[in-house]
Amino acid sequence: MLDRVVYSRHASLLILLALYWMVAAAAMSGFAGKWAFRDGETQFGIELVLDDAARKPFAYRRLAPELADMAQEFTPPAARNYLSAKLGPGLTFARAAASVKPAYQFRYVVIYYLCFVALLGSLFVLRGVLLELGVRRQHAVFAPLAFVLAFPYLETVGGYFYDCLELFFLATAMLLALRRHWLLLVALALPATLNKESFFFFLPTLYPLIRDRGGRGTALLATGAAMLLAGLVNAAIKWSYLDAEGGAAHFQLLNNVYNYARPRAYLQAELTYGVVGPSGAFAGVLMLIAVIALRGWLSCPAGMRRHLLLAACVNVPLFLAFCAPGELRNLSILFPGFVVLVAHAMEKSQVARREGTKPDRSGLEPVARPQAHLRPGRY
Structure with missing residues (x-):
């Protein structure tokens, strides 16, 4: 009887909740210690947001402030x-x-705990995404954990409360697409777009996943309906803040071209978790992202690879044209797919160790290594 209780599904969920709670709390702590809610900023600080007086485009991100007002x-x-x-x-x-x-x-306090709950929920939702894709359970648990712990590092150069909620909405949209919950996906467009208008651009990248699950007609209908609702919500918000100061977007292409042409842009530092770490497009971070992407790419499902390619085609031009130099958080459309790559990179590493192989120079295909080279206890 005791064994059935200790090893039951409910006991496992309790352990998982405790683990994810600590991870979400740590990530939220790292984020808040680094940026808080941009208190005191004269264009987009939390005081201006709560007074409904922030400049555009920051004035558009209204979900959390409206929920705080209601609370x-x-x-x-x-x-x-x-x-x-x-x-x-x-x-x-x-x-x-x-x-x-x-x-x-x-x-x-309300917005702070909304952000924490969003990070906690993102861990469970991303785990659900990985399980839907057939990832092993241990990797489905630890890949989201690694990403959320790294989240404050992606909140570089700037960070905002709506970024935490955005991660949750993007991950939830992907899970709904994988589980064939088309109506819920369409309905999600309302709160997700109220949180941040970038959700509109994430929706077309889900088309390959929806098509794999429901066919071309369903994919066109579900994606089109969700984009229509997101577009209407976005238009309504922009209309209501037509007289606010600022612009709907800040053109940054020339600034980005100048910044990324300088070697110094890849060697900057800032404090994260209270310790010096990378800032902006730090060379080591870009190298790590590239290694994970290459290691996980081939074993990633074909539909997910198509999603990632679409996401890159949508996100990278927007990132270069409208985002401040080094704001990696604005590559958010790629985040859920990147977690999938992390999980597959972990699986590939485990298979290579178990089979006594090592990756070739490309990092894609394993090359056999004689068993005599293995050290006892290392693998």
């Missing part, structure tokens, strides 16, 4: 005061200066 309206004052006093990020992070201001305290 403040319906939560009794005593509960608001208690939660603000006990849970405020300002108790831990010096950067979270706005979280101790009475006008923003409770709403700040």
Whole structure:
């Protein structure tokens, strides 16, 4: 009886929840210590966001602020005061200066925990994506874990509260596509676009996955309907903030060309998790991404490879044209697919060790290695 309880599915889920909770808390801590919610910034700080006075395009990202406003309206004052006093990020992070201001305290707490729940949920959703694709369970657990721990490193040069929610929505959209929940995918476009308009551009990259599961007609209909709803929501938001300061997008192509042509752009540093680490398009980070992509590519399902190619064709031009130099967080359309590559890279490494092989110079195909070269206990 005791064995059945200890080794039950519920016990395994409890262990997994505890593990993912600690990982999400660590990632949220790394993010908040690094950027908080850009408190005090004069164009897009959290105070301006909560006052509905941020500049465009930051003014468009309204999901979390609207939920925070609703929570403040319906939560009794005593509960608001208690939660603000006990849970405020300002108790831990010096950067979270706005979280101790009475006008923003409770709403700040709401958005902070929305971000934490989004990171926690992303871990489970990404695990579900990997299991749907047939990845081994241990790799389905640890690949999302590795990515979310690395998330604060991707929040380089700048970081915003809606990035955490965006990861959750992108991963959820992919899972819904893989599980054939077309109507839910269309409905997801509403909150996901309210969070960030980039969701519109992620939707067409799901077409290969939907087509593999439901056929061409279903893929066209589901993708088209979701994009239509996302487009209408995006247009409505832009119309409502037509008179706000700033522009709908910031053209950065010339700035990016100049920046990436300089060797110095690949050798910058900033603090992450309180320790010096890479900043912007750091050479070591780009090399690591390339190694993971090459190692996981061939064993990745064909539909996922097509998704990644589409995502790159959509995301990279947008990244170069409209994103500040080094803002790796704006490659977010590639994030869910990259987690799949991480999982397959881990699987390939395990197979190579088990079979006594080593990768060739391309990193794609294993080359046999005599068993005599193996050291006892190493593999």
